[in-house]
Amino acid sequence: MADAALPPALVALLGRLGLGGDLAYDPWWSAAPDFLGLIVEHALAARPETIVECSSGTTTVLLARCCARNGRGRVWSLENGPEFAARTRAELARHGLAERAEVIDAPLIAQTVDGCEFQWYDLAGLPERPIDMLVIDGPPGFIQRHSRYPALPRLYHRLAAGGTVWLDDAARPDEREIVARWQAAFPDLAVEFIANERGCAVLHRETRP
Numbered sequence: 001m002a003d004a005a006l007p008p009a010l011v012a013l014l015g016r017l018g019l020g021g022d023l024a025y026d027p028w029w030s031a032a033p034d035f036l037g038l039i040v041e042h043a044l045a046a047r048p049e050t051i052v053e054c055s056s057g058t059t060t061v062l063l064a065r066c067c068a069r070n071g072r073g074r075v076w077s078l079e080n081g082p083e084f085a086a087r088t089r090a091e092l093a094r095h096g097l098a099e100r101a102e103v104i105d106a107p108l109i110a111q112t113v114d115g116c117e118f119q120w121y122d123l124a125g126l127p128e129r130p131i132d133m134l135v136i137d138g139p140p141g142f143i144q145r146h147s148r149y150p151a152l153p154r155l156y157h158r159l160a161a162g163g164t165v166w167l168d169d170a171a172r173p174d175e176r177e178i179v180a181r182w183q184a185a186f187p188d189l190a191v192e193f194i195a196n197e198r199g200c201a202v203l204h205r206e207t208r209p
């Protein structure tokens with residue numbers, strides 16, 4: 001991650017979490033401070049036991065810190081890039097959060113989802129357990145069209161009662177199309193769009209499976 005002066009909103013968030021101001025942060029690749037604020041506030045309020053992430057990085061460290069503050073919960077973060085996985089693990093260790101998050105080496109593998117071919121995370125390393133909070137910030141959009149689409153077909157059935165899904169970059173045309181595809185595929189899906197810097201879609205089931 002690039003060394004950059006941290007945005008004031010992120011500094012405030014780190015202060016709220018007692019994390020100090022020395023977090024690795026990349027203004028282009030890391031989630032924006034307002035998205036980080038949303039998932040942090042939700043994690044502190046809802047006290048999820050199991051958080052699963054598609055992509056690792058700043059989100060992982062902050063969510064792991066929320067679990068530590070809550071005294072419960074753990075993050076499982078799917079990461080396709082070994083170098084990014086190593087960086088996130090180092091950041092977790094540096095902040096004493098290694099017990100609160102596991103970065104799973106999850107290479108992107110070819111898979112057919114709803115009749116379309118995708119390169120998406122290998123889920124072999126992800127334990128089978130109900131997911132209370134699912135944060136989707138990868139794989140990167142340059143990999144393919146609708147890069148993040150497989151997340152719900154692959155993981156929605158694992159959502160716990162009351163579980164929520166948080167999609168970053170939801171204002172982009174590609175992500176808007178992904179959300180529309182999800183709504184068509186999962187008619188019981190309730191979607192809230194938050195018009196922050198890059199857009200955030202918050203999703204949950206209106207009925208139980």
Ligand SMILES: C[S@@+](CC[C@H](N)C(=O)[O-])C[C@H]1O[C@@H](n2cnc3c(N)ncnc32)[C@H](O)[C@@H]1O
Nearest residue numbers: 029030031055056057058059081084137138140
């Ligand atoms: C949008 S990033 C989000 C990472 C994480 N959620 C965060 O907030 O830091 C999604 C993925 O892009 C990849 N990535 C991160 N930094 C990158 C870089 N500088 N160049 C190319 N890919 C990168 C990693 O595989 C990461 O999982």
